[in-house]
Amino acid sequence: MKQLIQILEGLGSTLQLLMRAASYAGTLPRQIGRFVEQCYTIGYTTLPIVAILSFFIGSVLALQSGHAAENFGPKQFIGLLVGLSMAAELGPVMVAVLLAGRVGSAIAAELASMKVYQEIDALETMNIPPARILVLPRLAAILVMMPVLTIIADLVGWFGGAIVAKYTHFISIEPESYFATMRQYMEFRDVWNGLVKAEVFGFVIVLVSCNIGLNTRGGPREIGASVTRAVVVSLILILVLDYFVTKALM
Amino acid sequence: MINMQQTARVGLFFLLGLALIWVTFETLSGGKVFKDKGYQIVAGFESLKELKEGDDVRMAGVKIGTVASTRLAGRRAEAVLRIDSDVKIKEDATASIVMSGLIGTNYIGVDLGSAGAGDLRPGAEIHTKVTPDINSVMTQLGSLGAKLEDTLGSLGTAMNGNGKGPGLLQKIDKLVSDNGENVTATMANVRQVSEKLNKGEGTLGKLINDPKLHDDLVASVAEIKSTATEARNFVADAQNIVDQVKAGRGTLGALVYDDTTGNNIKVTAANLRSVSDKLARGEGTLGKLINDDSTLRDAQAVMKKANTALDGLGDSGPITAVGIVAKSLF
Numbered sequence: 001m002k003q004l005i006q007i008l009e010g011l012g013s014t015l016q017l018l019m020r021a022a023s024y025a026g027t028l029p030r031q032i033g034r035f036v037e038q039c040y041t042i043g044y045t046t047l048p049i050v051a052i053l054s055f056f057i058g059s060v061l062a063l064q065s066g067h068a069a070e071n072f073g074p075k076q077f078i079g080l081l082v083g084l085s086m087a088a089e090l091g092p093v094m095v096a097v098l099l100a101g102r103v104g105s106a107i108a109a110e111l112a113s114m115k116v117y118q119e120i121d122a123l124e125t126m127n128i129p130p131a132r133i134l135v136l137p138r139l140a141a142i143l144v145m146m147p148v149l150t151i152i153a154d155l156v157g158w159f160g161g162a163i164v165a166k167y168t169h170f171i172s173i174e175p176e177s178y179f180a181t182m183r184q185y186m187e188f189r190d191v192w193n194g195l196v197k198a199e200v201f202g203f204v205i206v207l208v209s210c211n212i213g214l215n216t217r218g219g220p221r222e223i224g225a226s227v228t229r230a231v232v233v234s235l236i237l238i239l240v241l242d243y244f245v246t247k248a249l250m
Numbered sequence: 251m252i253n254m255q256q257t258a259r260v261g262l263f264f265l266l267g268l269a270l271i272w273v274t275f276e277t278l279s280g281g282k283v284f285k286d287k288g289y290q291i292v293a294g295f296e297s298l299k300e301l302k303e304g305d306d307v308r309m310a311g312v313k314i315g316t317v318a319s320t321r322l323a324g325r326r327a328e329a330v331l332r333i334d335s336d337v338k339i340k341e342d343a344t345a346s347i348v349m350s351g352l353i354g355t356n357y358i359g360v361d362l363g364s365a366g367a368g369d370l371r372p373g374a375e376i377h378t379k380v381t382p383d384i385n386s387v388m389t390q391l392g393s394l395g396a397k398l399e400d401t402l403g404s405l406g407t408a409m410n411g412n413g414k415g416p417g418l419l420q421k422i423d424k425l426v427s428d429n430g431e432n433v434t435a436t437m438a439n440v441r442q443v444s445e446k447l448n449k450g451e452g453t454l455g456k457l458i459n460d461p462k463l464h465d466d467l468v469a470s471v472a473e474i475k476s477t478a479t480e481a482r483n484f485v486a487d488a489q490n491i492v493d494q495v496k497a498g499r500g501t502l503g504a505l506v507y508d509d510t511t512g513n514n515i516k517v518t519a520a521n522l523r524s525v526s527d528k529l530a531r532g533e534g535t536l537g538k539l540i541n542d543d544s545t546l547r548d549a550q551a552v553m554k555k556a557n558t559a560l561d562g563l564g565d566s567g568p569i570t571a572v573g574i575v576a577k578s579l580f
Contacts, residue, residue, distance in 0.1 A: 037253075039260040047263070148267025155270055188279040195271070 014211040020131035021139055027132055034137040042103050043145030050095055050149050051156050057090055058082055058157030062164040066171035079178035080185045082161035087191045091154040096201035100234035104209040108230030111213025112223040135210045146202035147195045193249045200245050205234045288315055288335045289372035293345045298327045299383050301347050306357040307331045340367040344377045
């Protein structure tokens with residue numbers, strides 16, 4: 001019962017934070033510096049790890065499906081399989097998981113320590129709403145950066161699969177054939193749905209992490225607890241929302 | 251504080267993302283912002299088999315649209331086809347359900363139709379034809395298999411025989427087992443002969459193994475050849491003679507081919523015969539001479555008389571002698 005109330009409390013406070021941040025949306029042009037900084041942290045610095053991870057996800061997808069297809073034939077569809085899996089599911093979800101671990105935890109830690117060391121209180125005393133200068137630029141930054149990260153993850157994953165498909169001796173599919181099946185059977189809609197999904201995930205991760213960080217109470221020990229909670233809640237929400245968003249987009 | 255380098259990186263990064271999204275979009279959707287709605291036509295079939303929504307519609311192998319929906323209409327199934335708006339289908343074109351694989355991936359194949367026909371209007375119905383699906387092919391294969399089994403069974407009966415009589419194989423078996431001894435003996439002989447041949451024994455063996463015999467044989471053959479040439483000349487000469495005879499030239503020719511000679515011979519033969527007949531019957535002087543003893547005796551008597559007369563004539567002179575001979579003769 002207590003946990004249910006906690007969940008509802010968390011949901012309510014998150015929505016309130018969203019409303020407050022949205023109400024300051026007009027101030028964004030004046031916060032361009034903060035916005036760019038957040039874009040840099042969230043997007044640019046996350047790129048290498050996203051690229052490495054998605055390259056190997058694409059490779060292993062091609063390898064596994066090629067190994068499975070070896071026995072019954074339709075190897076030429078490996079391109080389609082890797083393409084669809086990366087674009088529709090693995091690209092957005094893996095980028096979201098990475099962001100939850102890398103960005104969500106950082107946001108939660110930063111805001112929690114600000115809260116614990118009463119910087120947030122100081123801001124409020126100066127009539128500077130934290131939702132305006134701390135949450136809004138992050139939300140805006142993730143909305144802008146998430147599609148970029150996701151499309152890079154998709155493409156790098158596709159190329160990883162293509163390289164594995166060409167150079168693995170039991171698959172040996174030329175990149176032309178690999179991308180031809182992708183082009184033939186995939187539509188941009190598949191990629192677009194993945195981008196929409198990623199946008200939802202990123203937005204939720206940042207919002208939840210901000211909310212948990214701002215609601216930290218107690219001493220420095222609570223900072224670590226908040227970070228853990230932010231990451232765990234983000235991961236759960238990613239997979240739960242994944243199902244519903246996918247269903248909604250079908 | 252805005253770090254200019256940071257801003258530039260973020261801007262570049264964002265532009266890169268946009269560019270990649272645009273490239274993906276161009277590649278996958280062919281640059282059409284909104285999906286080409288195209289136009290729809292209806293194809294009615296007895297059965298849609300494995301056809302489902304979203305399957306391709308192809309003309310001469312090129313994708314020209316998709317199956318928009320499938321539905322039951324009365325006593326047949328209908329597939330609504332969405333055709334790209336830049337593709338025109340002829341009124342007499344025919345659609346059929348084609349299998350592209352064994353695992354249930356089908357598409358609708360539309361042929362080109364005739365060049366002169368008009369275009370099919372949106373919403374119109376296209377002609378269809380039934381193509382055999384995997385199930386009917388399998389059924390045919392099954393009946394073919396049964397026939398094959400029958401044929402092989404009767405072949406087997408012919409080979410192995412039924413309960414009533416022996417089959418071909420049994421007959422061959424019996425033949426072989428009955429004559430096994432003979433066959434073995436024959437084979438032994440053949441072997442013996444071949445061994446002898448190999449060793450150069452006997453005429454044939456020598457012929458095969460001895461070069462001298464071979465040379466002799468070649469010489470003999472040459473001789474035979476020259477003999478044959480002579481024989482040919484001889485035959486040619488004979489032919490020439492026969493030709494001359496046939497042409498009635500020379501004695502033989504005249505004899506064989508000239509009627510007058512024949513007739514003469516016949517007459518001569520008849521005369522000879524009548525003379526000999528008369529002789530046999532004792533007619534005429536010679537006949538009597540031959541057949542009648544009395545003539546001989548008369549002659550002998552005459553001769554005696556003549557002898558006597560001649561003895562007595564020594565002096566009487568020749569006239570008396572003639573008179574005496576004439577007297578004794580007549």
